[in-house]
Amino acid sequence: MYKKYLSYPHLMWMLIFVLVPIVIIFLYSINVLSTNGTTGFSFENYKNFFDITYMKIFGYSLWIAFLSTVFCLGFGYPVAYILAKRERERLAKGKKSSTMFMLFVMPMWMNMMLRTYSWLTILESNGLLNTLLGFFGLPQVNILYTTAAVVLGMVYDFIPFMILPVYSVLVKIDPSINEAAEDLGASPIKVFFKVTIPMSLPGVVSGITMVFLPSITTFYISNIFGGGQIMLVGNLIEQQFLVANNWNFGSAIAIVMMVLMFLSMKIMNLFNKGNKQMAMF
Amino acid sequence: MKTKLKKALESVYLYLMFMFLYVPIAVLMVFSFNKAKSRGVWGGFSLKWYAEMLADSTLMSALRTTLIVGVLSAVISCIIGTAAAIGIQGFRKKKLRNLINEVTNIPMVSSELVIGVSLMLLFIALKIPRGMLTMLLAHITFNIPYVILSVTPKLMQLDNNLYEAAVDLGAKPWYAFKNVVLPEIMPGVINGLLMAFTLSIDDFVISFFTTGNGITNLSIYVYSTAKRLNPKINALSTLMFIVIMLLLIIINKRTSKDKDSNVLIS
Amino acid sequence: MKKIMACLLAVLLTVPFFAGCESKTVINVYNVGDYIDEEVISMFEEEYPGIKVNYETFYTNEEMYIKVKNNSTAYDVVFPSDYMVERMIEENMLNKINYDNIPNFKNIGEQYQKLDYDPQGEYSVPYMWGTMGILYNKDMVDEKDMDSWKAMYDDKYKGDIFMLDSERDMISITLKSLGYSMNSYDDAELEKAKNALIAQKPLVKAYCGDEVKDKMIANEGAMTIAWSGDAFYCMDLNKSLRYSVPKEGSNLWFDNMVIPNTSKHQKEAELFIDFMCRPEIAKKNAEYIGYSTANEEGRKLLADEVKNNELRYPDLSKLDNMEIFTYNSELSEKYSKLWQSVKVK
Numbered sequence: 001m002y003k004k005y006l007s008y009p010h011l012m013w014m015l016i017f018v019l020v021p022i023v024i025i026f027l028y029s030i031n032v033l034s035t036n037g038t039t040g041f042s043f044e045n046y047k048n049f050f051d052i053t054y055m056k057i058f059g060y061s062l063w064i065a066f067l068s069t070v071f072c073l074g075f076g077y078p079v080a081y082i083l084a085k086r087e088r089e090r091l092a093k094g095k096k097s098s099t100m101f102m103l104f105v106m107p108m109w110m111n112m113m114l115r116t117y118s119w120l121t122i123l124e125s126n127g128l129l130n131t132l133l134g135f136f137g138l139p140q141v142n143i144l145y146t147t148a149a150v151v152l153g154m155v156y157d158f159i160p161f162m163i164l165p166v167y168s169v170l171v172k173i174d175p176s177i178n179e180a181a182e183d184l185g186a187s188p189i190k191v192f193f194k195v196t197i198p199m200s201l202p203g204v205v206s207g208i209t210m211v212f213l214p215s216i217t218t219f220y221i222s223n224i225f226g227g228g229q230i231m232l233v234g235n236l237i238e239q240q241f242l243v244a245n246n247w248n249f250g251s252a253i254a255i256v257m258m259v260l261m262f263l264s265m266k267i268m269n270l271f272n273k274g275n276k277q278m279a280m281f
Numbered sequence: 282m283k284t285k286l287k288k289a290l291e292s293v294y295l296y297l298m299f300m301f302l303y304v305p306i307a308v309l310m311v312f313s314f315n316k317a318k319s320r321g322v323w324g325g326f327s328l329k330w331y332a333e334m335l336a337d338s339t340l341m342s343a344l345r346t347t348l349i350v351g352v353l354s355a356v357i358s359c360i361i362g363t364a365a366a367i368g369i370q371g372f373r374k375k376k377l378r379n380l381i382n383e384v385t386n387i388p389m390v391s392s393e394l395v396i397g398v399s400l401m402l403l404f405i406a407l408k409i410p411r412g413m414l415t416m417l418l419a420h421i422t423f424n425i426p427y428v429i430l431s432v433t434p435k436l437m438q439l440d441n442n443l444y445e446a447a448v449d450l451g452a453k454p455w456y457a458f459k460n461v462v463l464p465e466i467m468p469g470v471i472n473g474l475l476m477a478f479t480l481s482i483d484d485f486v487i488s489f490f491t492t493g494n495g496i497t498n499l500s501i502y503v504y505s506t507a508k509r510l511n512p513k514i515n516a517l518s519t520l521m522f523i524v525i526m527l528l529l530i531i532i533n534k535r536t537s538k539d540k541d542s543n544v545l546i547s
Numbered sequence: 548m549k550k551i552m553a554c555l556l557a558v559l560l561t562v563p564f565f566a567g568c569e570s571k572t573v574i575n576v577y578n579v580g581d582y583i584d585e586e587v588i589s590m591f592e593e594e595y596p597g598i599k600v601n602y603e604t605f606y607t608n609e610e611m612y613i614k615v616k617n618n619s620t621a622y623d624v625v626f627p628s629d630y631m632v633e634r635m636i637e638e639n640m641l642n643k644i645n646y647d648n649i650p651n652f653k654n655i656g657e658q659y660q661k662l663d664y665d666p667q668g669e670y671s672v673p674y675m676w677g678t679m680g681i682l683y684n685k686d687m688v689d690e691k692d693m694d695s696w697k698a699m700y701d702d703k704y705k706g707d708i709f710m711l712d713s714e715r716d717m718i719s720i721t722l723k724s725l726g727y728s729m730n731s732y733d734d735a736e737l738e739k740a741k742n743a744l745i746a747q748k749p750l751v752k753a754y755c756g757d758e759v760k761d762k763m764i765a766n767e768g769a770m771t772i773a774w775s776g777d778a779f780y781c782m783d784l785n786k787s788l789r790y791s792v793p794k795e796g797s798n799l800w801f802d803n804m805v806i807p808n809t810s811k812h813q814k815e816a817e818l819f820i821d822f823m824c825r826p827e828i829a830k831k832n833a834e835y836i837g838y839s840t841a842n843e844e845g846r847k848l849l850a851d852e853v854k855n856n857e858l859r860y861p862d863l864s865k866l867d868n869m870e871i872f873t874y875n876s877e878l879s880e881k882y883s884k885l886w887q888s889v890k891v892k
Contacts, residue, residue, distance in 0.1 A: 001367065001441070001445075001454070001457075001458065001462065002367055002368065002370040002371035003367070003368060003371055004368050004371040004372060005368065006364040006365065006367045006368030006371070007364065007365040007366075007367075007368025007369050007371070007372075007381070008368070009361050009364060009365070010361050010362065010364065010365030010368070010385075010425060010429075011365075011381070011384075013361060013421070013422065013425060014384050014385065014387075014422075014425075016403075017400065017403070017418060017419070017421075017422040018384065018387050018388060018396075018422065019384070020403060021396075021399035021400050021402060021403040022399055024399065024402045024403055024406055025395075025398065025399040025402055028402060033406075075298065075301075078294060079294075079295065079298050082291045082294065082295055083295070099533075100295070102529075102533055103299065103302075103303075104298070104299070104302065106526070106529055107302050107303075107306075109479050109483070109525060109529055110306075110483070110521075110522060110525050111482070111483045111485075111499070111500060111503075111518075111521055111525070112483065112485065113485045113500040113503045113504055113507070114309070114500075114503060114514075114517075114518040114521060114522070115305070115306065116507075117309075117503055117507045117514060117518070118305035118306055118308065118309040118518065119305050120507065120508075121305070121308055121309060121312060121515075122304075122305060122308060126319070128308060131322065156301070156302075156305070159302070160302075213390075213392065214392065214393075216392075217392040217393075217394045217395070218394075219394060219486075220485065220486070220504060224504075224507055224508065234394055237394055237395075237398065238394070241398060241401075241490075247402070250398065251398070251402070254394070254395045254398055254399070257392060257394075257395060258391055258392070258395050261390070261391055261392060262391075265390055
């Protein structure tokens with residue numbers, strides 16, 4: 001029944017729509033294909049990217065992505081931990097599993113553009129937040145068009161991607177392990193740091209991957225929340241294609257990002273042996 | 282006492298995070314019934330934005346595009362993906378199989394921006410006029426891996442002997458497949474289909490780069506008008522959120538009966 | 548379950564197709580955002596049932612140029628500004644218009660025809676025109692400052708300034724504020740403009756597109772650079788807003804309808820342009836978007852306080868310190884680089 005030819009349409013599809021495009025983008029990046037008429041093989045576009053101004057943007061993107069990953073982890077881990085603990089207690093009592101967890105990951109499947117948009121209503125100078133603050137006589141906050149707003153947007157969009165994998169690992173931890181540790185005299189805090197955290201590491205690692213990587217290359221969050229002030233690598237690539245009309249340079253940056261992502265996936269997977277299914281999700 | 286307090290604190294934390302996730306959406310929904318155009322001021326209850334949304338031909342054609350591309354890409358990627366999931370099991374050499382899996386995963390693991398841009402360059406190189414067709418091709422591309430991902434675990438659980446037995450008893454391969462195998466893997470297939478549909482109607486980045494000739498989907502419409510005051514978007518969002526929530530509840534209901542294929546949360 | 552799914556799919560599949568199953572000539576119209584009364588499009592489609600208008604919008608001329616150049620869509624009617632018309636002519640991107648098919652061209656004011664960017668008047672039909680200036684909120688600024696572009700670069704207004712995300716306009720205004728020509732591409736002058744723009748960045752609240760109008764109306768900022776029509780639109784909705792054309796001089800601009808050579812429906816495109824040149828349509832558009840129409844007959848239909856308003860319809864011959872943007876490839880390349888380096892700083 002497992003006839004190989006059944007997978008051929010898929011393989012053809014991947015060849016035409018995944019591998020060939022990567023080759024094309026690479027050809028653009030080394031100036032073999034070009035938008036401005038001047039073709040000629042060179043690595044100039046790559047060299048340009050390592051210029052100080054672009055490296056600053058790159059560094060800034062890494063910093064913002066780092067911040068949003070830290071916040072996602074900081075706020076998301078406790079959620080996953082509490083939910084997993086309660087779920088295990090329920091299962092131990094033979095109850096049905098709770099829908100609470102589903103509510104926390106559901107936003108992942110909702111239109112991100114709309115979710116991002118929803119914050120504008122709240123954050124604008126004369127938006128809901130300031131209307132409320134004004135009502136209580138509190139000082140106004142203006143965070144729209146700042147780094148803080150962009151990080152907020154990323155945390156909001158990506159936190160479910162942190163909660164999901166951490167939870168999936170935590171919920172599978174055998175409660176008897178914790179009990180054993182406690183029986184051996186470890187304090188609950190010690191158990192948490194010495195047992196729970198190390199065991200949840202694979203989930204944390206895939207959570208980090210799932211938050212950090214999209215954070216680096218997003219462009220619409222920084223566009224909507226940054227008011228044209230915040231320039232991330234994603235914006236840089238988008239600008240090269242849609243504004244500056246320098247597809248060759250844009251392609252080179254895209255290739256660099258692709259390689260970086262591939263490498264970080266590989267590194268992350270090293271931490272994540274035996275948990276393949278989730279790592280790729 | 283102490284555990285009770287701890288429990289209460291945990292609950293408070295969960296509710297706060299829950300609010301963080303849902304309050305913006307709730308605000309959007311409430312403001313979709315706002316008579317005033319402003320984002321910050323409540324001007325009374327009204328359904329006028331829903332009426333305007335329905336009267337807006339750009340928005341309605343974006344909705345149409347979203348649905349057509351969503352349904353077609355889900356169905357096509359579901360067929361190709363299911364066949365592929367079965368076919369890939371046929372590769373016995375581990376190295377080759379790993380390579381295929383790796384390639385299959387590319388659309389899932391690499392940045393949407395890179396995929397979108399590279400597909401755009403492909404369509405330009407092939408001189409395919411951009412529009413609904415190119416958007417559809419792109420959506421099928423990123424949907425197939427998810428279908429494979431949701432069908433494969435079901436295949437793993439399948440008892441191979443069933444199919445062999447049916448064939449030995451004289452069933453034609455297709456008949457045996459349809460009546461023996463398909464019912465077994467059906468939950469995975471349906472999940473893949475629903476997931477592909479959800480992903481497709483949500484997509485912004487890849488659609489943004491692969492469309493042209495005035496064809497937009499809802500996400501692109503929202504992106505290009507999001508910065509303006511446009512309460513029609515609130516009305517639209519409310520409907521979209523409700524539809525997605527229903528879809529997800531269906532997926533979840535289906536999968537909670539059937540733990541192993543629960544792709545949504547696995 | 549299976550049956551339900553099948554029904555659902557069937558319904559989903561058929562509904563959209565029913566709505567999309569007509570064979571019509573589709574013309575792709577590519578206009579600046581908020582630059583037409585969209586009702587006009589439906590009126591056109593009603594009058595010519597065989598034609599469907601596919602309407603798309605852009606924010607800057609540069610964005611439009613890239614899309615037309617790369618032929619991502621076969622546009623039939625595009626709305627570029629003066630200097631962009633010049634560029635598109637130079638790069639052979641436009642089809643000559645057959646003015647015989649546009650009888651309503653006679654309604655266009657003579658003073659707007661055959662300007663330097665299309666000296667023979669072969670490629671373009673003027674649509675709207677106006678000035679650039681500062682749109683400010685009188686309650687949030689010192690009105691005395693508002694007669695100079697310098698206000699836009701003043702520390703005093705830190706965090707209250709909106710700039711536009713449009714390279715040509717922002718660079719040219721900056722050049723003007725430094726006392727140079729708006730069409731300068733002298734390296735030393737551009738360097739100064741670049742530094743001024745970079746120094747201004749911390750003062751700027753956001754670089755905006757069309758949404759700047761909503762923001763100014765909602766009192767979210769004290770001032771912005773604005774095109775005259777947008778300014779009038781905002782002033783109608785917020786009585787604290789004022790518009791001033793600074794004393795250093797400013798930009799006088801003309802937006803046009805042209806037919807790119809990607810067009811596959813030249814005749815239908817000309818029908819559309821002709822329709823847009825009808826006086827009552829020109830009036831409808833001008834009323835809706837607030838800009839000054841180049842259609843003299845259309846202007847005559849406007850309300851008295853509008854058509855005789857000095858700010859809206861200044862006497863072209865008296866505007867002596869105004870410059871029209873010009874194009875040359877060196878300038879365009881330098882501006883593009885400059886804007887990129889400001890944006891990435």
